[in-house]
């Protein structure tokens with residue numbers, strides 16, 4: 001495995017996404033609590049995913065993390081396979097599924113080299129994963145390869161022109177007197193695993209150019225509006241001040257598409 005991917009793997013193997021914030025233990029109740037907090041905080045996941053659309057479909061989820069969305073897919077009757085780069089995520093999701101009495105073929109695997117035949121799945125789902133992989137285009141090509149013709153993919157990657165990006169830029173570029181530091185470098189150095197990427201709409205259209213793009217959107221979220229807890233990495237006096245003065249009404253009125261989540265629904269062309 002190349003060095004950059006080791007760094008990504010190490011980062012997510014320390015703690016899966018949301019683990020430090022909302023997972024208090026390893027019981028059924030703990031996983032249920034995690035899901036409850038996740039969807040309270042990020043209702044856009046439910047609106048975007050439309051989990052019911054996956055019923056009776058052969059579905060691959062890439063990057064299961066703690067397995068909340070995987071559970072939703074299973075409860076909606078999807079026939080599931082799930083992968084993640086880290087043993088930690090796969091162990092969590094296996095435990096969650098055992099406790100809930102659900103089924104999925106869960107494996108440690110790399111999005112850039114999926115261990116599946118061409119045209120194996122009716123649908124692919126992936127929330128907040130592919131931008132962490134060093135070669136995101138390769139991972140997207142893999143989604144295309146394993147999807148059946150006419151198959152559906154629902155993918156969230158990060159939106160470059162987001163309020164979160166601007167806020168991190170103010171903090172890590174402007175206030176450090178390095179205003180020429182580009183947004184790409186800010187995401188790479190300061191948002192989650194090292195090397196994280198973010199895409200503007202045109203870049204995303206190129207990334208997904210082999211597909212038909214049915215939807216591309218980037219609504220504001222709790223993260224952009226600073227209405228929630230943030231990860232340990234970003235807690236500071238600076239953030240407390242930003243939370244107090246953040247002009248949310250202005251952003252909601254004039255910057256509605258500057259959310260961090262770039263939501264993309266795709267169909268593999270026939």
Ligand SMILES: C[S@@+](CC[C@H](N)C(=O)[O-])C[C@H]1O[C@@H](n2cnc3c(N)ncnc32)[C@H](O)[C@@H]1O
Pocket residue numbers: 008009012013016017018062063064065066067083084085086089109110111112126127128129132133134
């Ligand atoms: C931000 S978390 C998202 C997890 C989950 N989808 C969620 O929304 O909570 C990113 C996940 O992507 C996984 N990941 C990163 N690069 C990957 C790759 N190349 N192949 C598979 N999984 C990867 C990480 O291990 C981590 O679990």
